[in-house]
Amino acid sequence: MSGSTGKARTKVALAHAPPTYPRDLETIEVQLLLEGIFQQYGFDFRSYAYTSLKRRLWKRIQAEGLTSISALQDLVLHHPEAMERLLLDLSVNVSTMFRDPEMYAAFRLEVVPLLRTYPFVRIWHAGCSTGEEVYSLSILLQEEGLGDRVRVYATDINEAVLQVAREGIYPIEKMQEYTHNYQAAGGERAFSEYYTANYDGARFDPALRRNVVFSQHNLVTDRSFAEFNVIFCRNVMIYFDRKLQERVHGLFYESLARFGILVLGHKESLRTSRFENLYEPLDAKHKIYRRIE
């Protein structure tokens, strides 16, 4: 859904500066742009991972028909609707249902038994984007008979993607892949039981979001808002630099109950974090950790 305005105009957008673009100037311009966005709109991308952020900026520059970062700055500071488009580019990380199915299988096997011992379970899905993984988890919890004992707080910085998540309608052509993932994740029913195919896509059963609260939360600037038994944050922090990753790890640590579970993306790890020793790996391969302190 991101970059929809630009795609028609430039068929293959360069996602980097032209070869002759002055490198030092590029760095300065990026800093000024991010500072300006923060001052004007309050969105703080200053600690996003520079390499991937720069790609996304250049894609937007091309899509807007511009040639420099300064020109983009001029555009977004004076035109909030251009900022909306850039915000989508910078903040939308679309995932798939049951991405890394083996992780869901491991969650079923290793985490669900722990959750059964609690009378009530609070889960925070941080950076849920358009909600594919929220519905995946809901399906799993419902199948494990935990559906009504769980409250899921699904948050994202971006209100536009939360609206998509609340609707729970996904492209019908994705269903084959999702069905395959669902089965690989240990699902034993017919995946099609969970959605109805409509003219506008596959509409997921509203019962799956009965215990889900979608709300806006900014990992960069907002604080902890409750105590959780499980925190999911997968492939969100890869867009952050190390400093911001540490801040967010601090936020998660504060927000987890003792023996609470932290689930990261398949290629993220606590290995280089100062929080590493405060967790034990419950399943190191699938990046499922348990808070021990």
Next chain:
Amino acid sequence: MTARSLITIGTSAGGLHALTIVLAGLRPPFDVPVVVVQHRSPSSHDLAHVLQDSTQLIVEEAEDKVILEDGHVYIAPADYHVLIGPGELALTIDEPVRYSRPSIDVCFESAAESYGSGVIAVILTGANQDGCRGARRIAEAGGQVIVQDPATAESPTMPLAASKSVEGAMVMPLEEIAGALMSMTTMPVPHVRGGVK
């Protein structure tokens, strides 16, 4: 002679065998990190594990923000793009680029951005044209591009496209690539670490 500080390798169909040959010929002490992008499906086997059996360098699947170390070979994980920043890798799940994630172009372009003329890019066997644009970008930035002789490639499409479109590309048989990399990276000149600014 430019000091080379990073090697990137891109391949798709037939890549496993070709990678085995190239990596086997790289022997320690090896003074640069190697980043490998091979197209594969999310459910494919542990490529790093398989490749480790063929080389004395240390092979690992790339994790987010891992610090690049000389003599290490980093394999792009399935279903992520790998971007190369100064001294470290960054992963994204941005949409596939021309149907590929990982995309060789994305990786190569970021290498050119961060390491400029310090990059040696290698294009091996492959059945599509991913890597062409990235290799061109690396050549433009002063890096060296090596292309497997299409005649020795299981799938010649990718090396053929690269050899045609990248100015200054060196085309050589698969068996000679490792030797070329060894000699280009072990020049007795002061070694420049990290990225260009």
